[in-house]
Amino acid sequence: MKTLRALITITGLILFWGLLTSLLELPRFMLPSPLVVGKALVTNAGLIGENALTTAIEIVLGLVLGVLFGTISALLISAYRPVKQWVFPLLIASQAIPVFAIAPLLVLWLGYGMAPKIVMSLLIIYFPVTVGFLDGLNRTDPAWLNLAGLLQQSSKSGRLRKLINLYIHIKIPFALPSLASGIRVAAAIAPIGAVVGEWVGASSGLGYLMLHANARVQTDIMFASLLVLTTMALLLYYLIDALLLRALPWLSTPNDTKIQ
């Protein structure tokens, strides 16, 4: 049913687009019709595919690294007070710098390859992941913290060991839903970082391809690349969403399985 609704919406949009181009008789370089874009997609499949692969690798690597760094940062900030007092304000302030503005610098420092794009994605993703996870870690139910403290009273382990156990068994699992929300946001915005990086300076990638197609008024290739990019971003989002739901099964327990 959900798939059917999606199909109807997409078909409707394409029909509307086709109708618009044929009714207004727009020139091809202004708004190519869906047919023309489809043809461009097929004839340039190799070129677009090659560049899409570059972009996909950049997005995935940026996402993985961003989530990794974000998770570690959130854990350190939450568990270790000096980090919270000294590093966290810096982290917030760093968000005032538009990532777009430092893209040329990244290209200058890291070259025209994949590295600056991965770093761009990472920078964009890092913040929502860190803040989301940190928020979850800071909001453990105090009743549970009290109980855990009582349960740990007779422990012979050292303070650090107790803290680690508290994180592993209580704080982190309770914060996982917040982390999941952060990762969902990250998955949705990761492509932005990669594409902006490619616009500033690249030798391959969908952003690079679109920039060149635009310069040569190959609007059909631009649209084809845009379609591929959108599809990639959507696939990534739904893949991540499905993986997260699988990883946190207690959140998706349907209410009707309850014994009432």
Added chain:
Amino acid sequence: MESQDPPYSGLTESMPDTVPDQGNIGIGVHLSLDKLAFDGDTILSDLELELDPGKITCLLGPSGVGKSSILKILAGFIPLPGHSRITASDGESLTGRLSYMDQKDLLLPWATVIDNLLIGGRLRGERPDRMRAETLIQQVGLEKWRYNRPSTLSGGMRQRVALARTLMEGSPVLLMDEPFSALDAITKFRLQDMAAQLLADKTVLLITHDPMEALRLGDIIYVLAGHPPRLSAAIKPEKAILRDPSDGAFTQHYSAIMTRLAGEAEETL
């Protein structure tokens, strides 16, 4: 709902060997509270509470009178104010010898019933005692549900898991903060039966606002009421727990307690 709930009765016949607990089962606890204030408002003052070893002491009182604060002080959730002191009858510290059960079940939503019982050991970095957990799950009649997650259990069953988790530590002193208050009348009644058996020989402080519960389960009952709140003299009903609500003495005590609670309530209205 009740038809699907596992039986509370049949406990005695299938009762497995009692699980070994920490030594010195019969320790008494004395709380001498000087003054407890939040934001300058005095909640409680000059209060002496005695928990007899191996007995269930019920602290009964209307909502908001400070019953839970007393329990939280004993549990260490509220720092011990001023000149107050807590002493155990054997003269040693209570640290590590207390277990606590809340009104909410506080079960871990991602963990199965058995893993919820093992959490204490895991938090302490010990090897979890599965045998003991299995025995306790059997005692609360949830063998069939041991690998279920809490979200698939009814409220009564969840509170039974919480009770088993509280007993899991084998602490000699148990602090229970209105543990059955969120349950419907019948489930509550059955869980009280179960608790009375499982809490035998423990030193228990049971907070409740339900006179019926106090009279069924309490070896010793104190009423905390008034403004400022004062502790009544100890009420020690003659019969042993679990008392029968249809009993004559029960009804007498019940109306006496109600009169006292209602009288105090009128004063504050």
